[in-house]
Amino acid sequence: MAKPNAKGPVRTVQIYCSKCKFQLFKYRKGGKGALVKCFKERIVEDFTHEEGICPSCHGQFARNALIRGAPALKIVGTKVTMK
Template identity: 65%
Template sequence: MAKPNKKAPTATVDVYCSQCKTQLYTYRKGGKGSLVKCFKERISKDFTNTPGVCPGCEQSFARDTLIRGTPAFKMIGGKVFCK
């Protein structure tokens, strides 16, 4: 299967927790769709203490996984939103 694009997108989005509205990441997202996965190499700023856990409400919002051979976070539906 194909790897993610080598040239990362320049447009960034801020990823927030749906429950407590705490900022989790600044992420270089490609495309117009919803945020389903976050490739670790595309995270610009990480505001979390523990990977996949919100620092504000201690809720788990993502699972650590490999997608197409690249380390990524698979988002749990409805736990995060992006602006």
């Protein structure tokens, strides 16, 4: 399986909890589609204490996954928004 692009994209987006609007992290996103997964190596700043759990409302927004051989967070439904 192919790994994600090692260099990584340059476009940075802010990821927020849909429920309480708390900023979860800054992420280097590639492409222009919806946010389905977040590779852990592309997270620039992480504002969470537990992986996949919002520190403000304690809702689960993602779960751990192994995608293309790289650790990632798989986003649950419409639990996050990005700007």
